[in-house]
Amino acid sequence: MKIELSSPMLEAIAAARPNLTPGVVADAEGGGSASFAQAMKHAVEHIDGQQHDAQSKVTAVETGQSDDLVGAMLSSQEASLSFSMMMQVRNKLMAAFDDIIKMQV
Template identity: 70%
Template sequence: MKIELSSPMLQAMLATRTTLAPGVAEQGDGTGGTGFAQVMKSAISQVDGQQHAANDTTAAVESGQSDDLIGAMLSSQEANLSFSMMMQVRNKLMSAFDDIIKMQV
């Protein structure tokens, strides 16, 4: 089993960063570009997929269909870390949004 130190969510964010203009988080201009909302939906669906995969492997070990306990634990920890990272990104976004709301014009 190959263990990667970067999560699919982080890889998607890094790939998207190169496609967007520097410093611009756009919603999409109708030209097929990837917008911020689409990137976030994709990242959330990837984290959700990891959660489901971890649940499936854990259920297989518990029911005796698989004896890959280490793989189940690794997938569970990977899903947990991905979820934690997603929550940290969410918290940073909410903090930035609050700072923008509090700005005086």
């Protein structure tokens, strides 16, 4: 029995990135697949970049250099959600690691 998960969000992602293969993380250099550590490092760097971008947009609005308040708030919320998601993934990984350590062999 084959179970397929489908949602409008997944379909939009698939349409935007047609060469995306499930379960394989593309290497930053474009050749082959990345290790788990490289994928996590890339994700953390991406989230850090989002936070810096959001902070620069908020600073620009606060200093009067920009009047894009909505864009600044959206960037800030996106960075916040990305960070929260990263922390949830971290918590799940730590729980799984603890379960593996507690296993009796």
